[in-house]
Amino acid sequence: MRLPHGYSYAATYAGIRQDEKDDLALIASGLPASAAAVFTQNRVQAAPVKLSRRHLKRSGGMAGAILINAGNANCATRTGEAVAVSTCKSLARFLLLPITFVLPASTGVIGVELDAQKIIDALPRLVAGLHARRFDDVACAIMTTDLVPKTASAEVKLRRGAVRIAGLTKGSGMIHPQMATTLGFVLTDAVISPTLLRAMLHRAVERSYNCLSVDGDTSTNDTVVLLANGASGVKPDRTELMKVEESVTRVMESLAQAIARDGEGAKKLVTIDVSGASSGEAAVLLARAIANSPLVKTAIAGSDPNWGRILSAAGNAGVVFDPAKADVLMQGVPVCRGGLAASFSEEELKKKLDRPECAIRLVIRGKGKGSARFWTCDLTEGYIRINASYRT
């Protein structure tokens, strides 16, 4: 993995979660970085979400460090804001940054007081541990119910040199589209202004994190941050900026897919493609309705080519379409043509559905040009096991 220049990383165990594995992580940029972020649209927002938003505003879209803890969401607690402020302040002092250059993020249980002192006590060894190669340690430290760390990277060759992009993310439940969704941090060493970066992030999230759904729930803490510290010295021109955006989007798509693949209890990554809808928005609604249907997701878990549930889920999307013009394909096999059963070998398709990747396509025949792609996962007994006993 060729990491972008000018960033360093650290992780340590601060005693926030019960089992002794890293629960505090730091991403620092040697140069002040342009910064953009999207946050949860939940009415209930965690203290670090509110503070990060405020810091970004006050700093004019600049940042120097991201401080992340796992094991406690720092949400719906008496001391939430004070904890977020005091820990950022303490870190800012260590790194010689204005406090507004520190972006906090938290993930974990809601409604339990977070002890700021534990974080503050851990900061000296966290900062001392900063290293350009400890990227993966951060990816591991921010995991909660995740089974695997999730990272992705890219390099873009431009006229005046190469710029690099690297991202890490966490999340495996409480994943829902149209939200910033989970924690995600994407870093580049390109030179990009805060204004351009913000627009780039919004478009990239729209095509990646916002096309992801695990269980239709949305956390109080969802945050995706994009930093550009300019350490490559390469400032993309207008055309090149589109190439960079394309790569940032691809990195984010890859992170979003990794989340779906690691969905709580998931055994399969499900990709849903809709085409021929009356508009792009209609296609998104159809894809999301299929992605969110527990009946579709349990059928996939059981390798059951139950296309009736897919058609029925689409019918619930609140979108006008003619079911008699709808085709459904599973793993490339036409299972429904014009709203009716197509003839296919159920046995062979069942075998294909046993694979770890499942493709569902809904094609509406006609003049519609709207298309959309969504990622989700199957819904298994494992999801229930994990979520019926998360706290206990």
Added chain:
Amino acid sequence: MRLPHGYSYAATYAGIRQDEKDDLALIASGLPASAAAVFTQNRVQAAPVKLSRRHLKRSGGMAGAILINAGNANCATRTGEAVAVSTCKSLARFLLLPITFVLPASTGVIGVELDAQKIIDALPRLVAGLHARRFDDVACAIMTTDLVPKTASAEVKLRRGAVRIAGLTKGSGMIHPQMATTLGFVLTDAVISPTLLRAMLHRAVERSYNCLSVDGDTSTNDTVVLLANGASGVKPDRTELMKVEESVTRVMESLAQAIARDGEGAKKLVTIDVSGASSGEAAVLLARAIANSPLVKTAIAGSDPNWGRILSAAGNAGVVFDPAKADVLMQGVPVCRGGLAASFSEEELKKKLDRPECAIRLVIRGKGKGSARFWTCDLTEGYIRINASYRT
């Protein structure tokens, strides 16, 4: 159970489902009955839904018989309409009714051709079996993944005599509010005109079936029918009509609760009360968001007083409210006050949450008068087991 006068019932095994238990049922009224119905709002609608709607229109809101089959939804098939028409026609001939007086309803798998001949061959013995006391047989015959038959009844004493109401329903998955939801048949012997009956049904469904959510999915076949055959000879006056409506609503509430209690894999009935919302609609959105949250439902399955998930689900409802004014109670125990953790004994509450009925209350303090009640069930591994192998 004191059944309304003038109805008779029958059930038989027609060979539609594989295991040999009744799969064809008939409700017949000796007198032509006023009839009203609500149907699924899914874009994909089964043939019997379309035909019932057409029959009601053509008959001017009158009906004489309801023909129900389980095991096959008669939806998304080539011959769907022909099957529905020919079976209704055949029954109409037996009962000496116009075909428009027969309302068909089906439940079961989608996309598999339904053999009309099986039903037509079974009709002679079905009609021969009609009996005023075979109400429960119908309730059993229409079950699919249901574990128990679901019935409810009431008697209302009016000035000129008593009228009776009885209802039966099926459904345990694919249950979602704002839809006619599942199959439900409610019968009364009161004298009520089709116009008044229609208005009564719509209001009653709004307060019963539409406050129910099991998994957020909606079937292609959902149907609730209300018949009033006037066999009691009692015509309620205006004030009395409200009493009858109250009882019809109570019967439907009881049926809706029975569905939630029997939700696929469910071990617990969950009642969600929201008060203090800015409007009735806002309260419904909040209650529904809590009822549909897989994270809330799995927490209930695990008897975990994880109120953070309740607050977070409310935050996702798309409704404006101040989380700092939100209280949450579980089993009557305040677990969250003003958006913050209340102090309570987690151990004692866990024990209370082990009960088969769970009450969740969200109270928003302030001037809001909007309130709503929803029913749902916990989400268990059993739901997955049932739905990962429904067809196979």
